[in-house]
């Protein structure tokens with residue numbers, strides 16, 4: 021069965037528990053959910069969807085309940101598909117989705133790009149929290165961020181500055197990941213790489229430091245110089261990252277390669293393998 025056969029666009033007031041939401045008919049920035057694919061597991065989820073401001077959503081009837089008989093969806097299958105169809109099978113989507121705070125007054129004065137950076141950072145935080153809990157990194161959720169950032173870099177003058185300058189001590193790793201992701205996207209575009217390579221580059225930036233989850237906070241956030249022992253612990257974060265990204269087998273090999281080798285140096289003095297120039301991939305340099 022073609023995937024389009026099971027996708028239906030429905031008004032959110034027809035949503036019921038047991039349905040599987042495949043996509044929301046709104047920009048990622050415009051809705052409060054940090055992922056756009058998830059199961060409606062109870063009345064609370066349905067209420068959250070109905071009060072989100074999103075008018076319509078796409079449901080996947082192969083993964084959840086269908087609309088009730090007599091309340092036909094607006095469009096079924098065929099030529100009409102969600103604006104952002106799936107590039108890969110959804111993962112982790114059946115788990116209850118945590119919500120991030122809606123963007124409120126405190127960020128209203130910020131430039132749209134900065135608001136995007138705030139949301140992206142929170143999504144990265146949620147992704148990393150899942151990884152810390154032993155779950156696989158969700159490819160769908162990672163790609164959602166990368167695609168939003170790519171669109172911002174491509175269409176909004178000045179977006180780059182807004183996206184990379186968001187930093188704070190408490191969430192340095194999350195903000196850093198968003199910033200590096202954005203810069204990698206910009207660099208890949210500048211190099212004239214193909215869209216799929218730009219996407220890969222963004223994924224590399226987003227996930228390269230995920231292994232820092234396993235570095236104790238007192239080392240990760242130590243203001244002064246690390247002792248040799250502490251540095252030894254810090255140097256393990258690329259391997260930790262590979263272990264985390266390998267769960268589920270969905271993260272591209274190129275992204276795992278960059279995670280492992282992003283601290284290699286051209287003169288061979290980097291870690292973990294001390295690779296010389298020529299053995300370090302383009303995106304890991």
Ligand SMILES: [Fe+2]
Nearest residue numbers: 228229282283
């Ligand atoms: Fe790193």
